[in-house]
Amino acid sequence: MTKPGRMLAGAAAVMGALFATDALFATDALGQDRARNTVAVLRGLDKVTARISTIEAPIGDTVRFGTLRILAQTCRTRPPEEPPETTVFLEIMDIKPGETPVRLFSGWMFASSPALSALEHPIYDVWVIDCKTSAPLNSEAKE
Numbered sequence: 465m466t467k468p469g470r471m472l473a474g475a476a477a478v479m480g481a482l483f484a485t486d487a488l489f490a491t492d493a494l495g496q497d498r499a500r501n502t503v504a505v506l507r508g509l510d511k512v513t514a515r516i517s518t519i520e521a522p523i524g525d526t527v528r529f530g531t532l533r534i535l536a537q538t539c540r541t542r543p544p545e546e547p548p549e550t551t552v553f554l555e556i557m558d559i560k561p562g563e564t565p566v567r568l569f570s571g572w573m574f575a576s577s578p579a580l581s582a583l584e585h586p587i588y589d590v591w592v593i594d595c596k597t598s599a600p601l602n603s604e605a606k607e
Contacts, residue, residue, distance in 0.1 A: 501595035504536035504552045509589040518593070532568070532588055533557045539595035550575035552592045556583055 506519040508529045521527045521536040528534075537553040556569040569583045569590075578591040 501539040501541065501597050503596040504539040504554075504592070505594040505596060506534070506536075506552070506554075507591055507593050508532075511587055511589065519590070520596070529590065530588055531558055531560050532585075532590070533559050533565075534590065541595045541597075548576070550592055550594055552595070554590075556590065558585070 502523055504521045504523065506521055508517045508519050509515075510517070510530060517529065519527060519529055519534065521534055523536050523539060526533050526535045533556070535555040535557075537555065539552045540550070542549045552573050553571065554569060554573055555567070557565045558568050559565045568585055571581055573581050573583075573590075573592045575592040575594065583590045
């Protein structure tokens with residue numbers, strides 16, 4: 465049996481890590497904004513068919529995977545000089561025909577620790593792979 469104090473300490477550690485991600489990903493070493501990530505790259509497993517799919521979820525848009533509707537709110541990666549980490553804030557709904565939509569997941573997922581904050585569903589697994597970035601805002605088109 466888990467003691468309440470241990471649960472609170474674990475929850476505090478996870479929340480601390482989440483708040484630390486904001487500080488880590490906000491700006492680069494010079495205090496300048498980096499290029500924005502525009503697509504979260506996820507991997508989905510359909511446990512019934514054993515089919516694995518790569519899901520590219522544009523930030524702010526909903527994508528479909530089976531009966532799941534996945535909304536990536538933000539996707540962040542650490543700079544190359546820091547230990548690698550990709551985090552994505554996801555909202556995942558299960559929408560079945562004729563039934564009320566059910567929110568299955570809302571929170572941060574970490575590429576390096578998929579079990580830390582995982583989607584629990586009898587048919588589908590979803591986990592984070594990477595982020596794709598857009599071109600820097602001040603870059604010029606090359607001919």
